Amino acid sequence: MKLQKLLFILFLSVLTLSAVAQTESQLRRKKEAIEREIEQLQKNLNKTASGKKLTLQQINAINAQIRLRQDKIGTINSEIKNLDNQISQNTNTVHTLQGQLGDLKKEYAGMIRFAQRNRNSYDKMMFIFASKDFNQAYKRIKYLQQFSQYRKKQAGYIENTQQDLNGKIKVLDKTLREKSDLLKEQEKERERLGRDKSEQAVVLNKLSKDEKQFRQDINTRKKQQAQIDKAIRLAIQRAIEEARRKAAEEARIAAAKAAAEAKAAAARAKAENRPAPAAPAAAKEKSTNELLTNDAGSAKLAAGFENNRGRLPYPVSGTITEHFGVHKVDQASMNNEGVNITSSEGAPVRAVFDGEVLGISLIYGKYVVILMHGNYFTIYQNLKSASVSKGDKVSTRQTIGVLANSGDIAELHFEIMRGQTKLNPEAWISK
Template sequence: MKRFRICFTALCFFLMYFVSFSQTRKQLERKRSNLKKEIKQVNSLLIETKKKKNNALDDLKDLTHKISIRERLIKTITLETTILSKEIQNNQKEIQKNNDELTKLKLDYQKMVVKTYKSKSLQSKTMFLLSSKNFYQAYKRVKYMQQYNDFRKKQGNDILLKTKIIEQLNDSLLNRKKAKDRLITEEKTQNKAVEKDKKNQEKLVSSIKKQERRYKSQLLKKQKEEKRIAARIDRLIRDAIAKANKAKGAKKSSKFTLNAAEKALKASFEQNKGNLPWPVPGIITRKYGVQPHPTFPGININSTGLHIAAKGNADAKSIFNGKVMSIQSHTDGKKSVYVRHGNYISVYNSLEKIYVKKGDPIKTGDKLGKIFTDKITGKTKLSFILYKNTTRLNPQEWIQ
């Protein structure tokens, strides 16, 4: 019984040990799967988008983004392969250990069988019992024979259990070796793809350097326009706060004066931080905040929100319950929708068609407008900004 418990405990330990390994590996598998999906999105939304005119600067940014994702994928595959190698090594050690234990169990069992055979040839069980001096001794001898038989049965069970463990270990080892081979093949494929992308990247960099002055001029002009739009948005929000507070008879403030319902909405919005839905499915092509330009040293990009590339004809959707605070039109023909959630405001820029009007109550996921698709580049991108009163927030910290 004791030996059986030891074998059973060993099996449980083995399973727990490899479960902990497999949990880490499953996390890496999920990450690998997500990165591969992200590469597909970059290809479909950015790289393979039909264009009437190429822009080397945009192409370089998209290709660099794709390379960075693929490099993260390669690192994930390498880490997953390393864990598999450790699992295989530990698996092999466990097989050797169990084989040694099985050999010893079989040897012990063999010795007992021989001993039983010899004892049977010397005297039968009946004679063994009849030769007892008294009833108590006969009882003890019966108990002894029962324990002896039980022990033999336990030895047989131990051998079966140990054999089962070895079979499971061998199956596990085979599966892990196959998985490792698949990962090695995938890593080679991804490395080749990165090499190809980097060659294209070098060509684009060379092309941009030849016309650096023109591209820098375009970039600075675009940044100036973005600053002007950002200033208009800030001013509109300040005016909206002042107007809302005045209507309630509140004092002048840079923050919304909230009633009970608005306070409840604010609290609910805050409770959902990190779990709010995306305003549109896609990939983030520009993050929030100040960041160095990937091509031109010394030039920084100040992003007021997130730039999300989406499929053509995609709609921007509200990230939470609220009310349409304002609709704004820009000189380039694009429009913006402002949705207020208590003292939070979500702004959906770069829309070409609006589905709502000022004052409309909004539910999470409601369609607000169709996102503008650039006729030259063929790309569809939403600029998404988030405010708390007049303070800009990083939207990436709030969405899922």
């Protein structure tokens, strides 16, 4: 029973450590991804550090770096918590193995003492001959044989338990060292976070001094974005009007066919002296979303896009430095109808889903690419060049252009629309 209990404990330990190892691997990958994002942001900030003019992109990059640094500290805390769980489990296992080893040694010592008392063959023979009958003598012979075999097994159990105990102690020592390293790393990250917050305070102080110029920059950006939004709306409106025209033509043909059939049915009813059948009901006008998914291909694209909500790939490798919605910086406010992803100049910009290139515009020297996915649209702004043309079919993760610098930092503005409604891209792209 003790052996079975020991094996059960070891089995549970293996299962637990396997699950913890998987979580450790996930946390390590997350931490490495955060480190890459911080490194990229820092490179961009280093490039703009010498610039006298403060930009919204710089402020957003510093704020994003602080958020990432806090996220990394949180990830390290999760790693430490996992290690604490491992340490606790391994410590319990070590104590269990030590207790089990002590019990096995006591049992083995008792068997050795018994063997010492019956160490010669004369004593064994006397033990057998002292039996009351043949049946008892046979059982005593079998007992001596089994006792010898069990003693050998107990010696093996002791050796194996000792090896398991040594192994667990080594794992425990290794985990304690890992925890020590993580605590040192955590302390360094806290120091870096402190420096980032000090830099943020300096930037905001500078902002208050240059508030007038900063407000002008934001107003300029608003005007530019309004012109881009107008071009996007016109392109989508043209797509809707084209879909409406096709639907109207299909409805006209269907109505003409229905009228002809109704006329023929009325003629047959008159010839047969029957009442004429009721005229067919007029077709109901379709909504914008119905117009854009009027054919099987468009409907399939729209359904596929919807089914991948939360799993769409990032359009460019980088960090979201400005989120969806209204943001305030000092007294100035901006309404971002997409997300801004900071990356590096020349980084490939990729389609997030299969679709068709609805339009490409060159505005303020930068390209804007609009992709159509049934009744969904994705918009990619601030491209240095576009590698697709209007009407092209594109596939998921296909490169459609490369990123340009916007001011001092390479930043993609990415939007998602359903019909003419703006959606929060962070609800659609993968975390």
